[in-house]
Amino acid sequence: MTKDLRVQMPLWNIAAIVGLGAIIIPMLLSEIRWFDKDLIFSLKMDYILGLISLCGIFLFVVTCILVILKTIQFNKENPNLKMNMFSLTPGEYIEDDEMFRQVTNNATRKVYTFLSCAIPILTIAVFLPKIWIAFLLILVVIIQNLIYYVEIRKYILN
Amino acid sequence: MLNNRVKELRARYGFSQSELGARVNVTRQTIGFIEKGSFSPSITLSLKLAKELKTTVDELFWLEGDEEE
Numbered sequence: 001m002t003k004d005l006r007v008q009m010p011l012w013n014i015a016a017i018v019g020l021g022a023i024i025i026p027m028l029l030s031e032i033r034w035f036d037k038d039l040i041f042s043l044k045m046d047y048i049l050g051l052i053s054l055c056g057i058f059l060f061v062v063t064c065i066l067v068i069l070k071t072i073q074f075n076k077e078n079p080n081l082k083m084n085m086f087s088l089t090p091g092e093y094i095e096d097d098e099m100f101r102q103v104t105n106n107a108t109r110k111v112y113t114f115l116s117c118a119i120p121i122l123t124i125a126v127f128l129p130k131i132w133i134a135f136l137l138i139l140v141v142i143i144q145n146l147i148y149y150v151e152i153r154k155y156i157l158n
Numbered sequence: 159m160l161n162n163r164v165k166e167l168r169a170r171y172g173f174s175q176s177e178l179g180a181r182v183n184v185t186r187q188t189i190g191f192i193e194k195g196s197f198s199p200s201i202t203l204s205l206k207l208a209k210e211l212k213t214t215v216d217e218l219f220w221l222e223g224d225e226e227e
Contacts, residue, residue, distance in 0.1 A: 096184075097183070097184040097185050098199065099187065099191055099192075100185065100188070102197070155191075156187075
């Protein structure tokens with residue numbers, strides 16, 4: 001069960017958001033120049049930030065490809081529990097039976113409790129520089145996924 | 159806490175957790191959690207378990223502190 005894609009999904013989400021963060025944060029620290037009338041811009045980045053950005057692109061693309069492949073594999077192995085990649089319902093929900101529905105409810109409740117505190121606090125971030133807003137948003141998404149994963153794993157390992 | 163005789167009766171009828179789970183349409187893990195008393199099943203599931211284990215719900219489940227008849 002620990003190898004179930006639905007259990008591992010929060011970790012994949014974290015990998016994807018870390019990848020996105022590694023793309024966005026160096027961009028915010030770099031010089032972006034927009035050319036008039038066109039949707040063309042030039043990006044001037046130092047070597048280290050460029051390297052971090054490339055690693056971010058690599059991590060994000062690889063994570064997306066692996067999640068798509070794993071979802072296809074999961075759907076083949078579990079035709080009655082098919083995951084829809086284009087659905088708004090998060091893939092990490094486990095609703096096989098009433099106990100797993102309760103476990104999922106407990107985990108989503110914990111995440112909701114965290115977000116109901118984190119989002120109002122995050123509104124203060126509008127006064128901070130852009131880089132901090134991006135950093136805090138990424139941090140919130142990572143913590144949200146970790147809370148969900150730890151709660152589900154507690155039941156799976158029990 | 160909800161005490162139960164699921165493990166005892168399951169052993170009596172020679173079912174594994176997976177087999178009993180399949181008979182009442184839940185996962186093996188759920189049967190394990192019910193046996194440990196960590197999860198209280200719904201009335202529907204309790205009735206299905208009682209039926210499969212050839213007993214009644216009140217003989218299968220009782221509240222901690224209550225006398226087992």
